[in-house]
Amino acid sequence: MKKFDLELAVGLFMIAGIICLGYLTIKMGKMDVLGKKGYELNAVFSNTGGLKTGSPVVIAGVKVGRVKRIILDDYRALVAFNLPLDIKIQEDAIASVKTKGLIGEKFIEITPGGSEKIIDHGGRIRDTQPAVDMEHLISNYVFGKL
Numbered sequence: 001m002k003k004f005d006l007e008l009a010v011g012l013f014m015i016a017g018i019i020c021l022g023y024l025t026i027k028m029g030k031m032d033v034l035g036k037k038g039y040e041l042n043a044v045f046s047n048t049g050g051l052k053t054g055s056p057v058v059i060a061g062v063k064v065g066r067v068k069r070i071i072l073d074d075y076r077a078l079v080a081f082n083l084p085l086d087i088k089i090q091e092d093a094i095a096s097v098k099t100k101g102l103i104g105e106k107f108i109e110i111t112p113g114g115s116e117k118i119i120d121h122g123g124r125i126r127d128t129q130p131a132v133d134m135e136h137l138i139s140n141y142v143f144g145k146l
Contacts, residue, residue, distance in 0.1 A: 038084045039121040040068060043095040043108070048077045049131025051097055051106040057081045058098075059110045067108065081108060089125065091117040097131035106131060 045051075048070060057065035065083040072078070083089065092113030099106055110125070119125065139145075 038065070038082045040080055040082055041089060041119060041121075041123055041125060042078060042080050043125040043128050044073065045077045045079060045095075045097060045128050045130045047097075047130040047133070048079065049097055049099075049106060049133060051077075051079065051108070051131065055105065056107045057083065057110065058107055059087070059112065064110075079108065088118045090115040091119055092127065093119070093125055094127040094129065095125045096129040099131070099134075103134070 051067065051070060053067055053069055055067045056063045057067065064087050065081050068080045068082050070077055070079050079095075089110060090113035092115040094111040094113070096109045096111065097106055098109045
């Protein structure tokens with residue numbers, strides 16, 4: 001009977017450890033398991049410059065969402081991202097691919113517009129600015145093309 005109690009205690013301890021490890025993995029990876037309530041918007045870029053799924057979406061320096069997916073659409077990058085329901089994006093807003101620092105991670109910055117019309121769920125931001133290609137700029141400078 002004592003052997004059974006010891007095996008039961010070790011088994012419960014292992015299950016608790018695995019649950020804790022799963023919880024920490026989800027929190028550290030900033031994953032949404034159950035999904036947050038919000039809506040999806042799209043933007044089309046000529047070049048995403050290394051933007052990845054899960055990259056942040058920022059308005060005025062505040063992270064408000066994440067990139068959900070990036071797919072190729074007619075030789076351009078269609079980027080879909082989620083935003084909370086309380087964040088409303090105007091029809092004339094501008095979406096830009098930016099970099100944190102000189103060679104840091106890529107993110108999408110949304111510059112709000114002044115229009116009264118709001119983009120609905122599944123809508124598209126029309127004005128976009130692609131990522132700046134630092135390698136191209138440096139090579140142009142080095143070879144005197146600037």
